[in-house]
Amino acid sequence: MRKRDSLFRSVILTLLIGLVPFIGWSQDSDLKPVTNKYAIKNATIVQAPGKTIQNGTILIENGIIKAVGSSVTIPADAWVVDADSMFVYAGFISGLSNIGVKKPEDKDGGDDRKLTGTPTDERAGITPGNSAREMLNVSDKSVDDFRKLGFTASHSVPHNGMLPGTGTIIILGGDNDQDMVVKDQVTMYSQFSGAGGVYPNTVIGVMAKYRDLYRKASQASDYQNKYNASPNGMERPAPNATLEALYPIVSKQMTVAFKAEGIKDVMRAIVLQRDLGFKMMLGEVKQGWDAIPAIKATGAPVFLSLDLPEWKEQEKKEDKDDEEKEEKEPTESELEEKALQERQYAMIKNYYTQAGKFSSNGVKFGFSTMEVKSKDFRTNLLKVIENGLSEDKALAALTTEPASILGLSSLMGTIETGKMANLVVSDTAYFTKDANVRYVFVDGIKYDFEAKKKKKKKSSDGEGVDAAGVWNYTTETPQGNGSGVITLKGTPGDYSGTISVSFNGSTNEIENVEVDGNNVSFSFKLNMGEEITVDISMDIDGDTFEGTLSVAAFGSFPMEGSKEPNN
């Protein structure tokens, strides 16, 4: 068992400078960098929340912060980053995420219905022996997406199941997958996920299975310890990889990291913790505001989600309404809608004020990025700050707090000599609306980003398919097969054109053109002695389409066609 024990011991893989060759570290080029020394000059350096140096310089060498201050001498062989008017912060740490972790392939495991009650542990989502480390992929899009935002490290966990495996601390960059690893087997990741059609399928199954496994592991590890101490006369313990993987949470050497989004998930995690007594942290919490006293009572640190419901600007809408119908009495349904909207706004507000409340109630928290889309991260963060979280606390929740919760304070979280050179440089204060991240340093490696260009104005509802061109079609009707040519001119949303009909040799103007995704529909009037209206609907897939031709009183008939290539 000694071998196993060593596996469970938390292994710190601080990257030893010099052992790793500096080849291909730069993102955009295969050329190796000319130097591994950087000097960020003349910047506003936010060393730690509330601690700022104006016009300071940071010296980086071999991935380590060598010096920070206002009077640092820049060596001649350093690459100087002129950071006039820029702001430097410690790189952000995601408290819980799947950044850099591959999704397991969907296995179409032979559906043996007889085993729904007794699936394998793997099928049941019980793989505590897995580690995120084994699933890392440095070129996963998430690594780049979050690095762009200023994240340099993450507590990354495996996907899927109630016990998907252990979490790994990674940095968001590296030469290969394993380069990312900072610290392995830091937490036992857990979630209330049913196994989908087999036991445990529902949350009640998951809760019961969690208790059962924990107590089994507790019993087994107890016996194992006795056996290790004096095996003479004792039955050999039955090996069980699943239970053995849980020993460190039973012995409280490893913390359980529970994903708990909703209020009820939070309370359920607390119930399990209370029943079983493991060490716990809560992650990706979305609805925790009513659970603050309960969370406080457990002492568990929290990572709050930044995946928030869309913020709605209430006031503006009202103003508009007032202008339009100042005199009209609101109808009952308008009053109802208004009341409901107000409740909805109030509810949405809860999500945005939550971090501020956690802060003022003294609950230790950071942010997690499991669900938030990277494009929404900054918008949501700034809204959270607007709703009562101070900038310092926000910065702490992105740097010092996760570092402290995850036991990384000696490595990261602040800009101090000797720590890993994980930095984010923005062109103005990060917590202002127009800030752009310009540089991110991950373990001393520099990533450059362009300042965002002003958004182009989008054409109205312009997402439709580009169908302009000449389309040949055929159609089958009970009267026989027809054919002809559809000519579409203009841009999506603004098409005009003609359709020719082999039936009577006519060419007709089309009208009422509508574009919806890849569907284009229009109608035209066909003179058959009496004028009839024909509706056409085309589902366009590249250069071909399938669709229908409908005549009100006669029915719908299939049609298909293709685009003439020379257009």
Next chain:
Amino acid sequence: MIKNIKNILTLVLALTTGLAFGQIPSAETGTFALTNAKIETVTNGTIQNGIVIISDGKIAEVGSNVTIPQGAKTIDCSGMTIYPGMIDGGTQVGLVEVSSDPRTRDNNEIGDVIPHIQALTAVNPSSVIHPVTRVNGVTTVLTMPSGGLFPGTAALINLHGYTPDQMYAGFKGVVLNFPTTGRRGRWDRRSDDDIKKAAEKALKQLNDVWAKATQYHKIDSATNGKDQPYYPEMKALLPVVRGEMKLLVNVNSANDIKEALKWIEKNGADAVLCGVSEGWRAAEDIAKAGVPVITGPVLSNPTRGYDRYDRPYANAGAMQKAGVKVAIRTNEVENARNLPYHAGFAATYGMGKEEALKAVTIVPAEIFGVSDMYGSIEKGKVANLFVTSGDPFETKTQIKYVFIDGWNIPMISRHTQLYEEYLNRAPGVEK
């Protein structure tokens, strides 16, 4: 153990041969005089100490000064009240027997547009549910097919008779499930967009069908119906398009109700709104359109999580107060017998006893165009009535007699039979 198995076997035998078990005796017909009764005529007020004469299936006389014909069977109704038989304006009675067993479900045929499919043809006259329902005073029900856009033609039936034709009560209407923009339930996880698109598509389909039917009607009129090819769907819609037959429009959510009213007006259909669970949200519109409503079930949950808890109870009253002609239905099968309780809850929550009573008697009769035959105690009407110990909505009230088509219905059902057999079971615990 052997004894056990024997018991079980006996039971299984009883169950498998059970469809014949406990036959209910035949009803009795002839001339009846119900005397010394309080009569709630519904249309002509209350008659104290009155007499109702039933003869040839009809109400021959009503009043306090009525001569009892010779040979009439006299039933002393002292302390009792006579009410017209209750009409449930929407059920699947007769089409469904055991709802979880597909072999006993005949309410839902394949096809989206099948207005020619006839509920009446599949009404099972021997359904165990008929006696259970009628002994509670529900003498007449509308039985409706369900399913797609036009799931078929509903029929009004009396709950006594040995063939569907004997049961038929003189009204048929084509059912339309109006395209819904709402979610169908908690499990309906479609996106708002998908729901909207599906509704638009269904509405387009409805308009197409209607346009075809209109065209069919034009041709049919022009050719006097000669040489029209076999087209049963259009043939079934023909009287509806011509306004000679009612269109029974199932619709529930407020937006759909408004859409349906617009559609009805545009197409000039002679329509009835059925279901209408959010009618209170659109009561003014319905009243203005002058379209009658058959609403229910009254005993149901609010349609939206944020609606006041008593909206379903108060819905019928709210519409009626806004000027809508409102009848009440259960939308039930085996529990259609609870119609008086649905009406009772509506009465309690705003409709009042009098209007609630009308909503299960004369109003549905008027909506179905059969008020010359049903819905009140009046001379010349069909003798559908019941005699009670008191207020028919009050839960503990006992119903003493039920007449359907002039037949004196035995007050026996599977439920009463099992009660008789098992109240004091013999043998008891010891054999």
Next chain:
Amino acid sequence: MKKINIIIALMLTVTFVMAQKKGSVLIKSGTVLTVTNGTLENTDVLIRDGKISKIGKGLSAPSGSKIIDASGMFVMPGIIDAHSHLALDAVNEATSPVTAEVWVGDALDPLDVGIYQALAGGVTSAHSMHGSANAIGGQCETVKFRYGEIEPDKLRMAGAPRTIKFALGENPTRVHGSGNGIQPRTRMGVEHVIRSSFQQAKEYKAAWDEYNAKKKDKRYKGKAPAYDLRLETLADILRGDIIIHCHSYRADEIYMLMQVCKDYGIKRLVFQHVNEGFKVAPELAKFGAGASVFADWWAYKFEVYYSTAYNAAILTKNGVTTSINSDSGELIRHLYHEAAKSQKYGGLTDDQALSLITINPAKQLGIADRVGSLEEGKEGDVAIFKNHPLSIYAIPTVTIVDGIVRFDRENDPADMRLYPDPEEKIDVTLWEAEDHDRCMANTEFLFTDK
């Protein structure tokens, strides 16, 4: 091995006593339907700190307590529903015919607006049950309707006995036999599944008893029996710590479970639905089993085709402790009306009819010493009605739980959701009436892509 013992000890007390809000209220001059001690005209009920402290005339309220004028009104004990699936996020762990270890108390949903709708029907407590997919389903939870509390723990009726759901007949055989091709496919199989589970639990219990005895000798080096939460739970049934509440319909299966329980010395048994209970009423009475029935539901499946609405009356008249339940978010809104049906179908007295939804379900849940009637010392759970609660014209007006008014018709905003959906589009949503039979919720996946 001490640790294990501690863990097991902990398991027995899975419900933690939580500090509950309790209120004081004086209900003045009502017609008090005590249920157990007759009807008292023009009488006051005083609740202090959540408990009924006095029932009498001319009582005065301690300062600061709420006063409700109930003159012309009817005051009855809060209604108790012995069969509900309200306030639950998960109902069935339908993946195995035996799932004794799961517990719906783990899936409590205090945000369910159905709780408020039930309060508005005078209901103060319910037995939130596991579904009927499995022969031996999960453990249930007795809850009080303290709507407005967010923490699931605050719904629990702390100290109420543990209960577990069993199920016989069509549901378990359909899910496992027809659905998965494993036992049980027939009522014969159901009996076997239950018997063999009890047998395993008996052996498990014996093995632990033996181990614990031997372990007293410090030199003993033997291995403990392998811990198993499922068998632990079943063993607790054998120990008499858990009341069985069994979904059942047909007389033969009802009779079967009584035989099995006799064989394993199990005495705490309540049958749920039990539509053919009337056929074996003398046997039920002799066993001392309870019956929790629908007022008049029948014919929705074959095993209830031979039912009668007179079931409650026959059972009551045969001396069976009988309750009327809802098993539905709709029926629970008017259990007072459901109880009144026992007067139409079988002529029960007012007290007998009211017992069906108060003291009798309390007995079946093992909480009759605390709730179910208006008696001094009992908990302050009260429903106030305009018109007699057994009348069709009854309107619940105030519902009180632990002395706290949780529903007041006079002060009743429409939107009572606690956590409105922040993303729901407001104008298009229509919730059709909830399916009646939530007993089979969470089993849908078993009936698709077969």
